Amino acid sequence: MLTEEQKEELVQTALQAQKWSYSPYSKYAVGAAVRTASGRIYDGANIENAAYPTSICAERVAAFKAVFEGEREIQAVAVVTRNGGTPCGSCRQVLAEFGLQAVVLIADESGTILQETSVAELLPGAFTPEKLG
Ligand code: THU
Numbered sequence: 001m002l003t004e005e006q007k008e009e010l011v012q013t014a015l016q017a018q019k020w021s022y023s024p025y026s027k028y029a030v031g032a033a034v035r036t037a038s039g040r041i042y043d044g045a046n047i048e049n050a051a052y053p054t055s056i057c058a059e060r061v062a063a064f065k066a067v068f069e070g071e072r073e074i075q076a077v078a079v080v081t082r083n084g085g086t087p088c089g090s091c092r093q094v095l096a097e098f099g100l101q102a103v104v105l106i107a108d109e110s111g112t113i114l115q116e117t118s119v120a121e122l123l124p125g126a127f128t129p130e131k132l133g
Contacts, residue, residue, distance in 0.1 A: 002035070002076050002103055010035055010078040011107045017043035017058065018080050018109070024048065025055075031080040032058035034066050034102075037073035042066040059091035063098060074099030077119075080107045084114040092123040100126060 002010075010033045018031025023046055030046040044061030059079060066074065077095060079087060084106050087095065095102060096119050104122060106115035120126070 006035065006076075007078075007105060007113065008111075010041065010076055011080065011105055011111050011113060013041050013043050014058075014078040014080040014107065015109065015111055017045045017062070019045075021045040021058070022047045025050075025052065028081065028085070030058035030085065032062040033078045034059075034062045034074050034099075035076040036066050036071040037075055038071060040066070040069075040071065042069070042071070057088055057091050059087050060094050063091075063094050067098065072098060074102045076103040076105065078105040078107060080109060080111075082109050084108055086115070087122060089123075092119060093126065095119045096123050096126040096128060100128060 013033035014031040018029050021029035025048050032044045042062050042065040044058045046058045048055040100120050102119045104117045107113050
């Protein structure tokens with residue numbers, strides 16, 4: 001469970017991260033922040049490329065930063081866009097790997113939380129590591 005202060009901190013971190021978005025093609029800036037079991041917060045923004053498919057979403061930048069720092073459990077993620085965009089399918093799958101039960105906060109650029117859900121709710125029937133035996 002996250003306290004209201006922790007939610008606010010995560011959303012504000014995602015809001016700051018959105019400023020680092022490199023999105024000259026879509027012009028759709030996304031900021032994300034993940035909170036891990038250790039209580040640390042990792043931020044990310046979408047980074048696009050002239051070769052469009054090589055772009056990466058904000059959520060995956062944040063999640064991969066966390067994992068690369070040794071984190072293995074994501075407890076919550078905040079996503080900030082101008083209009084309450086939700087994580088794409090690929091990001092849902094990456095988040096499921098490290099936090100199927102993670103809380104997902106969808107916020108806008110004013111920092112208002114528009115939707116509070118979970119990775120499990122966003123990705124029913126997720127393919128998880130257990131399936132591999
Ligand atoms: N995008 C994200 O960063 N996260 C999502 O989950 C949805 C989409 C980015 C990818 C691309 O840079 C831009 O938003 C428009 O699709």
